[in-house]
Amino acid sequence: MPEDISYTAEEISKLLKISKLTVYDLIKKGELPSYRVGKQMRVDAADLQAYKLRNKGGSHAQSAQEPPVYPSPSPAAVHHGIRSLVITGQDMSLDILAKHLENRTPGLRPLRSHAGSLDSLISMYKGESDIVSTHLLDGDTGEYNLPYIRRLLVGSSYLVVNLLSRYAGFYVAPGNPLNIKGWSDLSRHGLRIVNREKGSGARVLLDEQLRLHGIKPSHLTGYDHVQTNHLSIAAQVALGEADIGVGIEKTASIVNQIGFIPLIKERYDLVMIKNRENQAWINELLHIVQSDAFKQELEAMAGYDLSLTGRILYES
Structure with missing residues (x-):
């Protein structure tokens, strides 16, 4: 039955021909009601169809080819005051970070997007992600990340924190x-x-x-x-x-x-946009990455240098 069908962010990105980060942004803004199944976010077919119709001009008229529209839940019923945070990157340490954020901040719902470093910074510039992980070498200076961040986040106030090396x-x-x-x-x-x-x-x-x-x-x-x-x-x-x-x-x-x-x-760093709305969860994130509990979890995974973990590298 249509009400039993749901889609992942990746499936929606293919259906709508948009990036997966844009899908997460729609979820974050409440335009696509979603729910969690394990580590995945899913959107019901009825809610996807309602979104598509709203963006065709809000008409409720159905063509012969279009499936019936089912009422979508109200944003209050779906989100209950919970804000989504999109975290980009592929390293396993980000899954640990997301778990700690969810445990410490009940009003936040971390969403993981497995995007590359440069694409992640571009998504942050577009307002589509909240916490970006990046490891980009500038060959001319030998510096990691900051040259790219400065060029891409022009006009923004941001914080750069080391996660690991x-x-x-x-x-x-x-x-x-x-x-x-x-x-x-x-x-x-x-x-x-x-x-x-x-x-x-x-x-x-x-x-x-x-x-x-x-x-x-x-x-x-x-x-x-x-x-x-x-x-x-x-x-x-x-x-x-x-x-x-x-x-x-x-x-x-x-x-x-x-x-x-x-x-x-x-150097594998985290980037966050600084503003009044973000300050509370940024403080929580800093507390997490600087905590012994978080570092001990990373220490249990071979291949990480934590000598700079939690250090603020740049603040604009």
Whole structure:
């Protein structure tokens, strides 16, 4: 029955031909009533149809092709005064952060969006996300994140807080049979690479290193062979589909038949827009990331450097 059908944010983004971050923004604003099933947010078919009709001009007339419209619940019934916070990024530490935020702030409902670093900052500029995680290397300065944040969040007041640091480098076959040592080895003829999607921190890292080493992307076999997360990159190398991939050390520890060559320690930071409406939950987030309880949970997961965790790196 129609009332039994529901959609995930990803399914709605495909149906409406909009980004998943825009879907989360609609949920956050209350335009798409939603509810949680496990870690997923879901929207009933009736509420999606009501949203579509409202945006066609508010007409309740139905064409012969359109399914019947079912009344959607009122915003008060759906949200009960709860505000949604969209947290972007893919690292598991963000799931732990979301859990702590939900436990400490009953009036907040964290929503996770698995977007890349650059896309996340763009979504924050558009007002579509609340807490952005980013690990973007500026090759000219060697600085992480701040050069990109300053350029993209022009005119905004924001806070940058370190969540953790971690090693990034190459996934290679066990024992490193091709004797790959560093970025300059990417110039080797015939070396097969698997790449991350545009907008991800790993893609920016690779592209910056190619630029600095004078290597043209077109010379890399597999440069357009794209996967959308570290685990998939490591799996492609483990399966022999590629000789090399850029990713983080932590993923290498959970994938069989993979080697890892650490090349750079990257800073993984959180960005939040500062305003009066956000100040209360920003204070709670700072308390969480600076707490021993939160750090102890991260310490239990190998591959993280917590020496800067909770430190405010920049405040505009």
